[in-house]
Amino acid sequence: MNTTLPGAPAFHYQDGQLMVEQLRLSDLAREHGTPLFVYSKASMLAALAAYQAGFAGRKSQICYAMKANSSLAVLQVFARAGCGFDIVSIGELARVQAAGGDVAKVIFSGVGKTRAEMRSALHAGIGCFNVESEAEIDVLNEVALQEGLRAPISIRVNPNVDPKTHPYISTGLKGNKFGIAHERTLATYQRAAQLPGLKVVGIDCHIGSQITEEAPYLDALDRMLDLVEAIAASGIALEHIDFGGGLGIQYQAEEPPRADALWAKLLQKIDARGLQNHTLMIEPGRSLVGNAGVCLTEVLFMKPGEQKNFCIVDAAMNDLPRPAMYQAFHGIVPLVQTTDSAPRLLCDVVGPVCESGDWIGKDRNLAARAGDVLAVMSAGAYCMSMSSNYNSRPRPAEVLVDGASATLIRPREQISDLFRGETLAA
Numbered sequence: 001m002n003t004t005l006p007g008a009p010a011f012h013y014q015d016g017q018l019m020v021e022q023l024r025l026s027d028l029a030r031e032h033g034t035p036l037f038v039y040s041k042a043s044m045l046a047a048l049a050a051y052q053a054g055f056a057g058r059k060s061q062i063c064y065a066m067k068a069n070s071s072l073a074v075l076q077v078f079a080r081a082g083c084g085f086d087i088v089s090i091g092e093l094a095r096v097q098a099a100g101g102d103v104a105k106v107i108f109s110g111v112g113k114t115r116a117e118m119r120s121a122l123h124a125g126i127g128c129f130n131v132e133s134e135a136e137i138d139v140l141n142e143v144a145l146q147e148g149l150r151a152p153i154s155i156r157v158n159p160n161v162d163p164k165t166h167p168y169i170s171t172g173l174k175g176n177k178f179g180i181a182h183e184r185t186l187a188t189y190q191r192a193a194q195l196p197g198l199k200v201v202g203i204d205c206h207i208g209s210q211i212t213e214e215a216p217y218l219d220a221l222d223r224m225l226d227l228v229e230a231i232a233a234s235g236i237a238l239e240h241i242d243f244g245g246g247l248g249i250q251y252q253a254e255e256p257p258r259a260d261a262l263w264a265k266l267l268q269k270i271d272a273r274g275l276q277n278h279t280l281m282i283e284p285g286r287s288l289v290g291n292a293g294v295c296l297t298e299v300l301f302m303k304p305g306e307q308k309n310f311c312i313v314d315a316a317m318n319d320l321p322r323p324a325m326y327q328a329f330h331g332i333v334p335l336v337q338t339t340d341s342a343p344r345l346l347c348d349v350v351g352p353v354c355e356s357g358d359w360i361g362k363d364r365n366l367a368a369r370a371g372d373v374l375a376v377m378s379a380g381a382y383c384m385s386m387s388s389n390y391n392s393r394p395r396p397a398e399v400l401v402d403g404a405s406a407t408l409i410r411p412r413e414q415i416s417d418l419f420r421g422e423t424l425a426a
C-alpha cells in the first residue's frame with residue numbers, strides 16, 4: 001500500500017506501522033485505549049510556520065481560532081509560538097488564560113455576545129471586539145461606559161462573496177448571519193467613531209471555512225481594501241486589517257493554496273494600495289490543527305449484509321461529528337499496513353450511536369478484522385472541540401506527541417463524569 005497521508009510527514013508508515021513523528025500509533029492505542037485523539041506538535045508548528053513565512057518582515061498578528069481545537073495543551077503550543085487567539089465565548093477566554101496565553105492578543109468574534117461576556121472581556125483587557133451588528137455596537141458602548149472602560153473594536157464586514165464551500169460553513173454571503181453588510185459599513189464606522197465607550201482600531205472579515213480556492217480570498221480582500229480607503233478618507237484611522245481564517249486543508253483530494261503562497265498574492269494587493277503600514281491580522285483555525293491530528297478507533301465487529309457491509313468501530317458521531325454534520329470525508333487507514341493480497345470488503349465505517357447519521361466513512365475498501373485499530377485522519381480540527389456525550393458516551397482521551405515523547409493531555413472521561421453535578425428531584 002502506498003498512500004500519501006494527509007498530515008505527512010508527521011504521519012507516515014515505517015516498517016508497516018503507522019507512525020506519528022517518532023512513535024508508533026499502535027503503541028499509543030495500547031497504552032491509552034480507544035477512541036483516542038493523537039496530535040503532532042511538529043505538524044501544528046509547521047502549519048503555523050507557513051503563515052509566519054508569508055508575513056515575514058511585516059507588522060502582523062496571528063490569532064489562532066481556537067474553536068477548531070481548544071484543548072489547553074494545544075493552546076499552549078500556539079501561545080508559546082507567539083500566537084494570539086480568536087475567541088467566540090467567555091469560556092474560550094478562560095481557556096486562553098488557563099493555557100498561559102496573552103489576553104492582550106485576544107480578539108472576540110461572534111454574533112451573539114452577551115452583556116456579561118462583554119463585561120468580563122473588557123475587564124480582562126482583550127485586544128479587540130470584532131462586532132457583528134449595529135445593535136451590538138450600541139450595547140457594547142453602553143456596557144463599556146457603565147464599567148468606566150473603552151472597548152477597542154473592529155467591525156466585521158460581510159463582503160458578500162461566495163467562498164465555494166459547504167453551505168453550513170460559508171459565512172460571507174448576504175444571506176449569512178455574520179458581519180455587517182458591505183454597504184452599511186462606512187456609515188457604521190462613522191457612528192461608532194462618535195461613541196465615547198468605543199475606540200475604533202480595525203476592520204475584519206471572515207468568509208467561510210475549508211476554502212480551497214484562492215479567488216474568493218482575492219475578491220474579498222479587494223472589497224475590504226476599498227472600504228479601508230473609504231474609511232480613511234472619512235477621517236477614521238484604522239490600525240489593523242484582520243482577514244479572518246478559513247483556509248482549507250487536505251481531507252481527500254483537495255489542493256488548497258499554501259498559506260505562504262496565498263499571502264504573497266494578498267500582500268501584493270495591500271502594497272499596491274500603499275496600505276502596508278497597517279498591522280495585518282488573521283484568524284486561522286482548521287489549517288493550523290486539522291492535519292495535525294488523528295482519531296484512533298478499534299474495530300468492534302464486521303457485519304456483512306445483503307445491501308451493505310458495515311465495519312462497526314468504537315468511535316462515533318459524538319466523537320467525530322463532521323461526517324454527520326457536513327457529510328464530511330475523513331481518510332480511514334489501518335495502523336498496521338495490510339498486504340495488497342489481504343481480502344478486502346467494501347463497507348461503511350459506522351459507530352455504535354443509535355442514529356443512521358452515525359457514520360464515519362462510506363464505501364471504504366478495508367481489509368479490517370475485529371480487534372484491528374484504524375486511524376481516522378485529519379481529525380485535529382472540529383472533532384474533539386465539537387464532541388459531546390450523546391448516548392452517555394464518555395469523551396475520548398487526547399495525547400500530544402513531540403518527537404519521541406507523548407503526553408496524555410486529557411484523560412478519558414469516566415462514567416462518573418457523565419452525571420457530575422446532576423441531582424435527582426425531591
Ligand SMILES: *Cc1c(COP(=O)(O)O)cnc(C)c1O
Nearest residue numbers: 065109209245246283284285286
Ligand atoms: C471559525 C472562525 C475562524 C476560523 O475558521 P477556520 O476555517 O477554522 O480557519 C476564524 N474567524 C472566525 C470569526 C470564525 O468564526
